[in-house]
Amino acid sequence: MIQFDHVTKRYPERGDALKDLSLRLTAGEMAFLTGHSGAGKSTLLKLIGLIERPTRGQVLVNGRNLGSLPRRLIPYHRREIGMIFQDHRLLPDRTVFDNVALPLVAAGMPRRDIARRVRAALDQVGLLRLERARPLALSSGEQQRVGIARAVVGRPPIILADEPTGNLDPDLSREIFTLFERFHEVGVSLLIATHNLELVEEMSYRTLRLHAGRLVADSGGW
Amino acid sequence: MIQFDHVTKRYPERGDALKDLSLRLTAGEMAFLTGHSGAGKSTLLKLIGLIERPTRGQVLVNGRNLGSLPRRLIPYHRREIGMIFQDHRLLPDRTVFDNVALPLVAAGMPRRDIARRVRAALDQVGLLRLERARPLALSSGEQQRVGIARAVVGRPPIILADEPTGNLDPDLSREIFTLFERFHEVGVSLLIATHNLELVEEMSYRTLRLHAGRLVADSGGW
């Protein structure tokens, strides 16, 4: 499903964020990505979502080589990935409903079908009562959950989560991780970058550990 | 130092974020603020920094009533408070150095003295090597630490931290909390909103717990 072949990502001014990294996640797999601040977790996720391109090496998603994906097909690639961003990335002047609906609207789904899907997603993160609010009027944890709802609303086969519980209390973090587990159960592939080692250990899924751009530990895989 | 007298903060569209809250922190005290997502932690800190005003009740800081502080004195009030924001609030088109220097520049400090202070603050959060980088080229944890450096660079008598370690790995989180402890040792008052209950318990300082806008537990104080 997701495969990295000797991938290096170099930021000209700052050196290598990822160094000669190879890994493979099978379809329907759920894995955690850990590592110190600046280890390269976000960079790895960005390469999968084609938000950045590797300096060297290849990234394959769903068997297709992202390096040779024509530009006009990038949006269709992104629609297959539900991404949760570390900085939420919500539109401040749209309501929670509109923010969550965005991927569906962008995909051209008729308004009628959208409402049902959006409400289902908001219900899953416990924010149904806030659908009319604007992001700036939400607490950070609430914003983070809106971001999660937006990532899952399109029912993508892949979910990438970048520190999805950084602003959530322990109980809520556990609920979100349980939610991810349920997605895993229905066959969605998940890669979750997190600092919440406690929950990671508790849930015992495959765990990848990055250190300064290198994969230094991999609890599963082959 | 910081005193809340029956403070209520109501957001017209959303109801009370804080309900009839009274508390008192003495000068030089260090305290944690916990509570579920949306409990009102950020709102409480915003009231101290005069980013919001209470709907009812009084907030006193340093013995002065914020409700009667003339508008033109608000900047001088804010200079006495080092605030770490949950969403970092960095200027994307300025370097890390310039971001950290901002409070000093705003206070009219000559450029020469600024450089020394800024480097000292960056050193404290381990980012001295990144002073020329721009926030967008930083990992979230690095951005968070820039925000911490900016809050402490002006050597304010009060530091308010809103989830300062949400994007940091456990080791770095511990280091940051140790840094706060050192500020506490030299007489700075600190109020730290956090979800990191593990570290809170470990450090055994006064802990205030909010639930739905009410103070439901207070481990210290009187």
Next chain:
Amino acid sequence: MTASRHRQRRGRRPPPPRSRPQRRRVGLLQGLRGWFEQHRETAHDTLAGLLARPLATGMTVAAIAIALALPAALYLLLTNLEQIGGEWERSAAVSLFLAPEVDEARAAEIAARLRQRADISTVELISRDQGLAEFRAYSGLGGALDQLGGNPLPVVLALYPSAQAQSPAALARLVAALEALPEGDFARLDAQWAQRFRAIVQLLRQAALLLGAMLSLAVLLVIGNTIRLEIENRRTEITIMDLVGATGAFVRRPFLYSGAWYGLLGGVLAWLLVALAGWLLQAPAARLAQLYQSELRIQGLDLQASALLLGGSALLGIVGSWIAVGRHLSQVEPS
């Protein structure tokens, strides 16, 4: 947090690996309906968005309107000046003094023949008596002429060149042709004023060309600038839409509609400004017309010019946004 909705999804299996992403995940009919809905909604939402900030929108629209109104007003001014010019050049006649022996009946024949010429629009016959009266009035030499004991003046034909024959060269050719007539004595060109007027109009036209060029640039700059800043303002929005899988067309659409609305609103306001200006200039124009006993009226924008103004302004808005969006879209591509 409930799982009730979630259960519906149980059992769904991930799609098999594909070498390219699917272009559509919704049915064709559904997709088409969505597409129309999106356009209608975007058109509506962008207009509502503009009207929700009346001050900001008003400022932008006013700037665009003024930039558009000025070339339109200039076009009107030139049209009207040419009309005045036409009236004015008409008074620049050629006087053909016929030979003394030609009588008035013969002169009328010559006049009829001359009227056939392409370079002559009107011929007026000034009889000997009329000429004497005019001469008397002109020179005040009534007494001296009376001593002549008769009318020594010839018949004169006042000729008004047609519109195509107004240039100095054409007039000179006309004068030569007239003097070559056997019945003609000599032709006098009352051309000084025509020349002066032509020089003035030329100066104005050159000034107008310069102004027109600058103003067209200003229109482009104002619209382009507005949309550019607008887009910079909404850069976050564009980036986020990009990240959730919006196509370039989808991202561009609201900006194109905004641009079209700005342009169209600016065009409408410009049309009103021009109409107002025309109305305000009606009085002095009428005064001018009186001096010519002519029917000169300031003409407003005709249907064609109005359509051009409105359509062109909307188009300018779209083009301006297109360029601006294009530049910014390329900035959120992966590097």
Next chain:
Amino acid sequence: MTASRHRQRRGRRPPPPRSRPQRRRVGLLQGLRGWFEQHRETAHDTLAGLLARPLATGMTVAAIAIALALPAALYLLLTNLEQIGGEWERSAAVSLFLAPEVDEARAAEIAARLRQRADISTVELISRDQGLAEFRAYSGLGGALDQLGGNPLPVVLALYPSAQAQSPAALARLVAALEALPEGDFARLDAQWAQRFRAIVQLLRQAALLLGAMLSLAVLLVIGNTIRLEIENRRTEITIMDLVGATGAFVRRPFLYSGAWYGLLGGVLAWLLVALAGWLLQAPAARLAQLYQSELRIQGLDLQASALLLGGSALLGIVGSWIAVGRHLSQVEPS
């Protein structure tokens, strides 16, 4: 992460409670130096910031420049038109036909006397012979006049009214005064062209006033709009500066400098555009001047007008930013 720096701070005690925040935490001299440094730095940084985005800055500056250049060009056009007008009205002379018995010596005396009048600028004496020659040329009636066996024409004085006496009423008074002279026979006013010219100039002046009003509005709108959008773009920046304890003056400062730079750069470009326009119109103006044998030259902006243009544009920029910043600053106050 080292604590070495930190140790210097050990032992610092928090300041005692105060009822108001201290206004200065740095010494006076240090503060003053900081203040000057800040201004110099802000002026430098804002200019550098503008020049770092040459395309965007260029577009804004060009829009401002065009908006500024048009009123300036209009001012020039009116100045020059008035000059032309002056030249032109000079050719609208009054011809005073003296009584037949007045000879040329006497006529010269009268001319000298008339030159004293305030409403007359020039007097030209047209002798009998000159008159005859002119008459011959005008009417082509040489033969007829020769039959008279003598020159029946009187001496004529061509009078050019002074600048203050150009109005129809003043001219009518002048004519009446001249006809009242015992030596005068009658006076003829060659006034039709003067009237027409005045009507045209009036039309243009009214059009110019309208254009001027619209253009001044356009200047304000373009600058205001640009700074407004600029500030909306930097709203995050303003909010953050506010949050770290920047005063209103500090937050406003870079915008005011930006505004001043935009205005000033726009003013300089406008000055160049006007100079260019003047230069391009030199040729047709010279052609026009030739027709009058006059010294008419298109005049550029003089020192005073230039200073007004540059100073005014910088000021407009500052005022525009001030208003825009003021509106936005109030939005980040606590509620």
